[in-house]
Amino acid sequence: MEIKKGEYVRTCFGEIGECIDKTSECCVIKYNKIETELIFKENIKEVVKHSFNIIDLIEIKDIVEIQNVSDKLCFKVEIFDEKTLMDLKLGLEDNEIKLLSIVTKEQMKSVEYKIKE
16 A cells, blocks of 8 residues: 555654655655654655554554543553553543553664663
8 A cells, every 4th residue: 555645654663753755765754753853765665554543553562651531640551462452542542541652662672771691
């Protein structure tokens, strides 16, 4: 399926952003980082998922920050199985929770520090 301008994309490196322009070979992606906005031209082959609904890009082992709509409490949740992912999607669709941020499993892997025994 063809990537469309305005869709959210997930790259093979675990980066999630928004496609703001596209050619047959490249996708210009806007990444919203904590303190800045970055724009890069990426090879279209590096995009592994795309959707107008950012929820569709969340995978098992990603970490999401959500806010409970009723009491405004925020939580970080690891998506550790299909049930957790489905519960997240249902909570978002029912407007019980609000998605604040996503850290992909690839991003987590790139910054982890391994403890040697």
